[in-house]
Amino acid sequence: MNTEEECKARFQTLLEGYQGITQPKKDSLWEEVKNRYTESHRSYHNLNHLYQMLKEYDLVFPKWKDPEVALFALFYHDLIYDVTSKTNEEESAKIAEKRLSELAITQNRIGICVGHILATKSHRLGENCHPDTSYFLDIDISILGSEESKYIEYAKNIRKEYSIYSDEDYKKGRTQVLNHFIENVRLFHTDSFFDRYEMQSRHNIKNEIHSLQKGELI
Structure with a gap:
């Protein structure tokens, strides 16, 4: 599989078993992710970046406390990317929160996902952050x-x-x-x-x- 096919397969596999997930819904959610990460102004923050992160994610898979939430954060963390904006992380987190809510994921787990995404703004750990956030920040800058x-x-x-x-x-x-x-x-x-x-x-x-x-x- 090429990079796009691998990312799509991982994303759609992640969605399986959640509330209201049909193949058309899987396709719709993937199209949103793909269309964002293939925007013409992206030379680094694109599907190749996601693919690289997936490889690093897999290398430390036994370390994740909630691997599914970390994977959702991976796909949504750079969904919004505008070099002139100072709110990319907040906007990306907001969309992730909405999509995970639609899947009936608990608010606690959604909060963990949002925390991972927001932490990429400074790449520093805040107080009481989830243990997985450390690994998430590390895979993001592994390049x-x-x-x-x-x-x-x-x-x-x-x-x-x-x-x-x-x-x-x-x-x-x-x-x-x-x-x-x-x-x-x-x-x-x-x-x-x-x-x-x-x-x-x-x-x-x-x-x-x-x-x-x-x-x-x-």
Whole structure:
């Protein structure tokens, strides 16, 4: 299966057994997800991003306390993505909340899903967050720890998403974002991801910051 087919299969399998789920309903919910993640302005936050997260999700599957809720959060966390907006996470969470309510998922579990999504705004853990949120945040940024060539591709795709901004403005904003990450004692909250990706992530980020400080795009 290609990336889209794999994402569709995982999403529709997730829906099985929930209230009111028919094949037309499955198709409708998937079309909403697919149409959002294939918007023309997305170069990184697209179906490839979901597919990458799915692979990381599977690697730590035994760790999830509520794997289904984590998977719902995975598919909905970047549903709304507008580089000029400061409320992407809130809007994505609102749609997730509505869709999960339609499936008659309990309010407690919906709250966990919303918590995962909202946490991606700062990528820091709040008080009393669900144990799965740590893993969810880590799979979301696992790309940072990829091999150098893949990281460069990721960085270039992020630049494409921010193409409405001048190089000067982008370099300034991107440097701030990267410093936000690098200033943390740990980039990854869980030992599983820390051990696997922390060193390479810091290497990649420092290289990109160095390039930006020289006035160059990676």
